[in-house]
Amino acid sequence: MKLFKVAALGSVAVVALSGCGLGSGGSSAASSKVQQSVDSSAKLSGTISFQTWALKNDKFTPYFTKLIADFEKQHPGTTINWIDQPGDGYADKVSSEISSNSLPDVVNLPPDIAYAAVKAGALLNLAKSDPKINQTYVKSGLSDYTYKGVDGTYAYPWYLGTDVSYWNTDILKKAGIDQSNLPTTFDGLVAAAKKVHDATGGKQFLMSRKPNLYDIMSTGAPIMNSDGTKFTFNTDAAAAMIGKYADAYKAGYMPREVLSSDYQGNDTLFKKQQVGWTTSTGYYITSLKTDNPTLVPKVIGSPAIGLAPLYSQGISVSAKSKNPALALAFAQFVTSNANQTAFVGVAKGFLPGTQAAQSDPRFTTSDGTPAGNAAVLGAKTLPKAKSLGAPQWDQQDSDYLDQQIALAMTGKQTPKQALDNAVNKANSLLSK
Amino acid sequence: MVRTHRWFTPWIMVLPALVILCVFALWPAVNTFFLSFTDVRTLSGGTIVGLDNYRKLVDDPQLRAALVNTVVYVVVCVPLLTFLPLLLAILAEKPLRGLAIFRTIFYFPVIASAVAVAVIWKFLLDDRGLINGWATHAGIIQDAVPFLSGRWLLLFSAISLTVWKGLGYYMVLYLSALGNVDPQLHEAAAVDGAGPIRRFWSVTVPGVRRTMVLVAILVMVSAMRIFTELYILGGKTGGVGGQDVSVVFLIQSSASGADGRLGYASALSVLLFVMTLPPMALLARFNRKVDE
Numbered sequence: 055m056k057l058f059k060v061a062a063l064g065s066v067a068v069v070a071l072s073g074c075g076l077g078s079g080g081s082s083a084a085s086s087k088v089q090q091s092v093d094s095s096a097k098l099s100g101t102i103s104f105q106t107w108a109l110k111n112d113k114f115t116p117y118f119t120k121l122i123a124d125f126e127k128q129h130p131g132t133t134i135n136w137i138d139q140p141g142d143g144y145a146d147k148v149s150s151e152i153s154s155n156s157l158p159d160v161v162n163l164p165p166d167i168a169y170a171a172v173k174a175g176a177l178l179n180l181a182k183s184d185p186k187i188n189q190t191y192v193k194s195g196l197s198d199y200t201y202k203g204v205d206g207t208y209a210y211p212w213y214l215g216t217d218v219s220y221w222n223t224d225i226l227k228k229a230g231i232d233q234s235n236l237p238t239t240f241d242g243l244v245a246a247a248k249k250v251h252d253a254t255g256g257k258q259f260l261m262s263r264k265p266n267l268y269d270i271m272s273t274g275a276p277i278m279n280s281d282g283t284k285f286t287f288n289t290d291a292a293a294a295m296i297g298k299y300a301d302a303y304k305a306g307y308m309p310r311e312v313l314s315s316d317y318q319g320n321d322t323l324f325k326k327q328q329v330g331w332t333t334s335t336g337y338y339i340t341s342l343k344t345d346n347p348t349l350v351p352k353v354i355g356s357p358a359i360g361l362a363p364l365y366s367q368g369i370s371v372s373a374k375s376k377n378p379a380l381a382l383a384f385a386q387f388v389t390s391n392a393n394q395t396a397f398v399g400v401a402k403g404f405l406p407g408t409q410a411a412q413s414d415p416r417f418t419t420s421d422g423t424p425a426g427n428a429a430v431l432g433a434k435t436l437p438k439a440k441s442l443g444a445p446q447w448d449q450q451d452s453d454y455l456d457q458q459i460a461l462a463m464t465g466k467q468t469p470k471q472a473l474d475n476a477v478n479k480a481n482s483l484l485s486k
Numbered sequence: 487m488v489r490t491h492r493w494f495t496p497w498i499m500v501l502p503a504l505v506i507l508c509v510f511a512l513w514p515a516v517n518t519f520f521l522s523f524t525d526v527r528t529l530s531g532g533t534i535v536g537l538d539n540y541r542k543l544v545d546d547p548q549l550r551a552a553l554v555n556t557v558v559y560v561v562v563c564v565p566l567l568t569f570l571p572l573l574l575a576i577l578a579e580k581p582l583r584g585l586a587i588f589r590t591i592f593y594f595p596v597i598a599s600a601v602a603v604a605v606i607w608k609f610l611l612d613d614r615g616l617i618n619g620w621a622t623h624a625g626i627i628q629d630a631v632p633f634l635s636g637r638w639l640l641l642f643s644a645i646s647l648t649v650w651k652g653l654g655y656y657m658v659l660y661l662s663a664l665g666n667v668d669p670q671l672h673e674a675a676a677v678d679g680a681g682p683i684r685r686f687w688s689v690t691v692p693g694v695r696r697t698m699v700l701v702a703i704l705v706m707v708s709a710m711r712i713f714t715e716l717y718i719l720g721g722k723t724g725g726v727g728g729q730d731v732s733v734v735f736l737i738q739s740s741a742s743g744a745d746g747r748l749g750y751a752s753a754l755s756v757l758l759f760v761m762t763l764p765p766m767a768l769l770a771r772f773n774r775k776v777d778e
Contacts, residue, residue, distance in 0.1 A: 146528075149529055153528070169744075173529065309613070310630070450740070453723045
């Protein structure tokens with residue numbers, strides 16, 4: 055009887071615990087996995103899900119509603135369920151979707167999250183199913199989704215952005231800085247920051263940010279070695295650049311709270327007119343119209359100082375989609391030149407990821423408004439923009455580098471120590 | 487005695503609770519312990535690595551900072567949250583007009599969302615916040631006090647927030663305990679010439695000693711598991727240069743993202759569990775002693 059009781063209880067426990075296993079049930083690496091190719095000529099029918107990242111709002115919802123309606127009209131018998139995820143914690147959300155085999159059929163991913171998904175075998179190799187991919191989309195966008203050691207391309211480039219510089223002309227005037235001769239180098243920026251500091255008695259600032267990995271890349275430091283197995287950006291040139299930031303901070307040319315990770319960034323203080331320089335995409339003035347419309351006429355743009363970073367967004371297809379033909383067709387539809395151009399019409403300042411759009415005069419001709427000027431500046435900067443080329447660099451690495459640079463700027467360690475620590479940590483975090 | 491039910495009837499009664507306990511508490515705990523010996527990542531299976539994660543714990547400078555912060559948090563929070571709520575409860579217990587309003591005011595921070603409260607505190611303590619703005623304007627200070635960017639100031643700002651938020655909760659615990667102290671003891675002590683302070687130490691404190699121990703241990707365990715206050719006030723990297731992290735902070739940052747180190751985060755979780763064992767054992771022992 056006692057044995058029977060134990061067995062009965064044991065079976066309950068087994069039932070309760072079944073389905074739980076080691077870790078998150080991730081799949082094996084995709085690099086060695088032979089992927090299916092999708093028959094793109096198959097008749098389209100059925101239902102798929104489409105996930106975007108923080109795009110369901112007053113500004114973009116009408117665009118997506120129309121986009122989906124157009125597709126469903128062109129392909130009767132198909133249904134697209136649109137899901138949108140909030141901006142915060144997107145990597146965690148996508149990871150849990152992959153772990154639970156519920157990744158939407160078509161999904162908007164940045165290159166770093168896509169890389170983790172590719173390693174888990176969660177994304178379809180689009181190059182295998184779409185022979186025209188290299189003729190349709192821009193090389194820089196495609197290369198962001200083509201990873202070392204993994205065969206294939208895993209997203210259609212969707213919209214691309216880069217940083218440009220924005221200046222508050224009131225603050226420039228106060229400091230006697232010539233608007234037609236804005237700083238183009240970091241040293242020039244520091245000199246201008248000194249002028250602002252001296253002219254306002256340290257009450258206003260020009261610079262208001264810590265350096266990041268793009269600034270390190272600007273110094274010519276290689277982010278990773280050639281085979282992408284180790285981070286290697288702890289160079290003397292990068293340390294010297296951080297040293298200059300530290301000196302500028304010590305001299306009081308930046309707000310003190312810039313060191314805090316909780317600091318909202320130069321964007322917030324720029325909008326409050328306490329900081330005279332910020333960097334953002336060509337879309338910035340459009341968003342500024344909502345946040346602080348009185349500031350818009352006072353803002354002028356100029357090309358990015360140092361290296362212009364490339365920010366890519368892509369549209370991927372789930373490798374486990376139950377309707378891959380429809381998913382692929384919809385991904386192509388979303389990223390077609392016409393639809394991307396229409397999307398960028400709403401998201402002014404970004405550029406489509408299609409080759410056809412690169413020579414489109416609409417993106418290089420301003421309508422004369424500050425927002426139009428900024429959008430054109432962003433579009434013209436894009437061909438020179440560079441991405442990190444290191445999808446292994448994730449939020450944990452970025453946070454740790456931020457911490458180490460903050461410690462270097464407070465003088466608790468040397469810039470070289472900060473970089474060495476960041477490189478060692480990032481290498482220890484690389485998954486095997 | 488005749489049994490009126492089959493042997494499994496009680497088991498059926500407790501089965502739902504048992505299943506929930508196993509699925510949501512017991513199994514995750516066992517799984518966490520098991521994962522701490524693996525190098526499992528968010529999206530990859532991982533392999534058994536023995537004590538490797540525990541070796542990494544020893545070499546992790548951030549963990550050392552987290553342990554120092556935890557010790558400071560415990561050392562400061564435990565006495566403050568053990569005695570201040572008791573004094574508040576004694577005050578709130580008095581049958582005076584209008585005290586009900588004060589009870590509500592003291593309890594309000596408990597029901598307010600920790601995030602909302604921390605955001606308000608951030609607004610107060612920021613370099614350009616209300617307190618610095620007012621003090622600078624009044625000429626009390628020249629430069630803003632770095633409440634949110636100073637290594638220790640941020641930690642003590644977070645401690646202040648924790649204490650402020652906990653006062654009302656523990657006050658309610660003490661109020662119920664004070665109700666059990668025989669008023670005749672106070673009367674007898676007063677007749678013998680004991681003043682209010684003497685009565686507090688000789689009558690009130692012994693009367694609520696059991697609650698005090700419970701509160702102290704609850705505060706200790708909560709302080710070891712601190713996260714929200716530091717995260718909201720200090721940001722996602724834990725203050726300037728990550729100097730104000732806690733163990734839970736490290737668990738969160740290690741496990742998050744598409745390539746989160748679940749194995750290492752599990753080892754940190756096991757460490758935190760081990761840290762909370764002594765106070766819990768102390769509480770169990772104290773309760774046993776009182777029962778005897």
